[in-house]
Amino acid sequence: MAEKITIGELHLSGCTGCLVTLADNYEGLFKLLDDYADLVYALTLVDVRHVPEMDVCLVEGSCCLDDKLSVEELKEAREKSKVLVAYGGCAAYGNITRFCRGGQWNQPGQEAFVPISEVVDVDLYIPSCPPCPQEVRNVAVMAYLLLKGNEEQKNLATAYLTPLMQLAQRGNEACGCDLMYDVINQGLCMGCGTCAGTCPVRAVTMEYGKPNVNRDQCIKCGACYAQCPRSWFNFDVMNNYEGIMDAIKGAMQ
Amino acid sequence: MDVLGNYKSAISARSTDKDILKKAQDGGIITTLFAYALEEGIIDGAIVAGPGNEPWKPEPMVVTTKAELLAAAGTRYTISPNISLIKEATRSYGLDRVGIVGTPCQIQATRKAQLYPIGMRDVDDKIALALGIFCMENLSYQALEAMVEDHCNQKMESVVKMDIGKGKFTVYTERGAVSQMPLKLIHKYVQPGCSVCLDYVANLADISSGSVGSPDGWSTVFVRSTKGNAVWDGAIAAGCFETKPIDQVKPGLDLVTKLATEKITKNQKNVDARKTIGLKADGTPKGLRNPYESP
Ligand SMILES: Cc1cc2nc3c(=O)[nH]c(=O)nc-3n(C[C@H](O)[C@H](O)[C@H](O)COP(=O)(O)OP(=O)(O)OC[C@H]3O[C@@H](n4cnc5c(N)ncnc54)[C@H](O)[C@@H]3O)c2cc1C
Ligand code: SF4
Ligand code: SF4
Ligand code: SF4
Numbered sequence: 140m141a142e143k144i145t146i147g148e149l150h151l152s153g154c155t156g157c158l159v160t161l162a163d164n165y166e167g168l169f170k171l172l173d174d175y176a177d178l179v180y181a182l183t184l185v186d187v188r189h190v191p192e193m194d195v196c197l198v199e200g201s202c203c204l205d206d207k208l209s210v211e212e213l214k215e216a217r218e219k220s221k222v223l224v225a226y227g228g229c230a231a232y233g234n235i236t237r238f239c240r241g242g243q244w245n246q247p248g249q250e251a252f253v254p255i256s257e258v259v260d261v262d263l264y265i266p267s268c269p270p271c272p273q274e275v276r277n278v279a280v281m282a283y284l285l286l287k288g289n290e291e292q293k294n295l296a297t298a299y300l301t302p303l304m305q306l307a308q309r310g311n312e313a314c315g316c317d318l319m320y321d322v323i324n325q326g327l328c329m330g331c332g333t334c335a336g337t338c339p340v341r342a343v344t345m346e347y348g349k350p351n352v353n354r355d356q357c358i359k360c361g362a363c364y365a366q367c368p369r370s371w372f373n374f375d376v377m378n379n380y381e382g383i384m385d386a387i388k389g390a391m392q
Numbered sequence: 393m394d395v396l397g398n399y400k401s402a403i404s405a406r407s408t409d410k411d412i413l414k415k416a417q418d419g420g421i422i423t424t425l426f427a428y429a430l431e432e433g434i435i436d437g438a439i440v441a442g443p444g445n446e447p448w449k450p451e452p453m454v455v456t457t458k459a460e461l462l463a464a465a466g467t468r469y470t471i472s473p474n475i476s477l478i479k480e481a482t483r484s485y486g487l488d489r490v491g492i493v494g495t496p497c498q499i500q501a502t503r504k505a506q507l508y509p510i511g512m513r514d515v516d517d518k519i520a521l522a523l524g525i526f527c528m529e530n531l532s533y534q535a536l537e538a539m540v541e542d543h544c545n546q547k548m549e550s551v552v553k554m555d556i557g558k559g560k561f562t563v564y565t566e567r568g569a570v571s572q573m574p575l576k577l578i579h580k581y582v583q584p585g586c587s588v589c590l591d592y593v594a595n596l597a598d599i600s601s602g603s604v605g606s607p608d609g610w611s612t613v614f615v616r617s618t619k620g621n622a623v624w625d626g627a628i629a630a631g632c633f634e635t636k637p638i639d640q641v642k643p644g645l646d647l648v649t650k651l652a653t654e655k656i657t658k659n660q661k662n663v664d665a666r667k668t669i670g671l672k673a674d675g676t677p678k679g680l681r682n683p684y685e686s687p
Binding site: 303326339374 | 508511588680
């Protein structure tokens with residue numbers, strides 16, 4: 140077995156749901172840690188106080204500008220990691236922290252919360268609230284292949300990770316409205332229902348074959364847009380779905 | 393990739409189940425495969441286009457019995473957002489082995505949900521059988537209503553079957569009337585999203601099927617994945633289907649290839665045309681979003 144990569148989780152203004160999601164891989168998490176990745180930094184799971192050097196840093200939560208430590212740690216994580224991931228809706232898009240206007244317990248003075256890309260450059264997004272255990276697992280396996288694999292594995296990992304990196308380039312605003320703006324208004328929606336099936340808060344319903352978003356219910360996690368097959372669909376990866384799924388399954392056995 | 397996608401075998405087939413054939417659109421491939429898979433415990437339920445609350449309006453539905461499968465058999469030429477239930481099927485319905493039927497785009501959505509389960513928790517390894525149906529285009533419910541009621545002069549609730557074939561859209565009514573309209577007239581009703589669709593025969597399904605290529609009442613079947621192959625072999629061994637070699641039926645794979653090529657060529661042109669649809673201030677073209685390149 141080639142040497143492992145190092146992964147850390149930096150916890151900013153999030154609910155810890157993303158961290159729990161990592162653990163929700165159950166025995167899969169142990170497999171990841173046994174063979175592919177050393178967890179070098181994470182709230183409660185790793186007894187390390189200071190942000191260390193790491194290959195992949197998963198950042199959970201948005202960044203509170205009124206909390207100087209958050210800003211500093213985020214910058215430090217950027218400096219010390221090869222790949223910085225906005226892990227979950229809050230880090231990527233602000234998610235429910237977009238609704239925070241201060242005056243809340245137990246930090247009433249804190250009111251300015253931004254997606255982490257307002258403060259640092261971000262390489263890759265894993266949206267949703269919480270993200271799915273299987274997606275962070277896939278990204279971890281692909282990151283391992285990218286950094287430690289042979290030529291063929293590197294190419295596969297690059298192809299797999301590219302759309303998630305493009306999502307990071309796309310910007311840090313996403314909500315159910317994107318289905319309207321960037322799919323339906325662009326003449327691309329074909330009514331598959333993925334968006335409705337994905338939404339963690341059931342803000343999307345299908346009305347006569349097209350999504351209808353209850354905007355008051357939407358928490359701005361970005362899952363619907365990222366999951367929609369007409370936000371992006373990379374044939375080079377999808378056409379090989381059987382091989383890739385088998386490879387991931389094999390890696391986890 | 394070939395316009396017909398990867399496949400292990402192509403067959404012309406028809407169900408041996410008379411009850412299914414009575415209700416099915418073509419050779420009853422989809423309903424029969426699900427009934428077999430339920431019986432064998434390959435799936436514990438299937439997501440299908442069940443009956444909705446308006447005539448010919450499908451409603452995605454999780455079914456677990458043959459009776460429910462029969463109630464959902466046949467084609468509804470309007471959108472049934474079947475993928476809206478794939479996470480729900482594993483949660484509220486508690487299925488561990490999910491069957492799903494869908495148009496090529498819906499099978500694409502299924503594979504994306506499995507490979508990139510961003511908001512699809514615990515779905516990836518629970519899709520036990522993804523069956524695809526060939527699809528040239530789809531229509532909103534209101535568009536279908538306009539075709540049936542305005543063009544064909546029939547009431548939606550009196551129609552017992554709709555079919556597309558030989559250049560015509562045909563409706564059959566309960567009183568035996570047959571009304572038709574030329575396919576070229578339905579063009580303006582096709583939902584816009586279909587104009588960029590690059591898949592005709594559900595290339596990413598485990599097994600996909602449609603009427604094109606086979607004689608009336610028979611279906612053309614592509615057995616594609618390892619999983620699909622095992623299910624197909626099992627169903628054949630169980631006597632679920634009559635089959636004929638595809639090269640011995642008329643019009644055969646040539647017509648499927650021709651239609652697939654036409655669809656993909658036309659739609660690839662549409663995708664390309666989007667790149668230069670507008671104009672920038674400096675006179676260079678301004679484009680729309682291309683989902684096959686980036687989000
Ligand atoms: C919009 C549309 C366009 C099509 N275009 C073509 C074509 O160009 N060429 C061709 O050969 N075949 C086409 N088909 C497929 C064809 O009409 C039959 O569905 C297919 O041959 C399966 O028939 P069967 O007898 O094996 O299936 P059946 O046993 O009748 O089962 C059909 C299954 O499909 C499901 N279903 C019905 N309507 C929909 C829907 N709108 N969306 C998702 N699932 C649905 C049903 O719930 C059922 O489970 C199209 C189907 C649709 C829905
Ligand atoms: S997921 Fe499907 S239904 Fe939803 S916006 Fe995208 S194409 Fe349309
Ligand atoms: S509609 Fe739902 S899935 Fe989409 S961003 Fe809002 S909360 Fe997330
Ligand atoms: S033509 Fe393509 S996009 Fe339209 S319904 Fe059929 S498979 Fe989906």
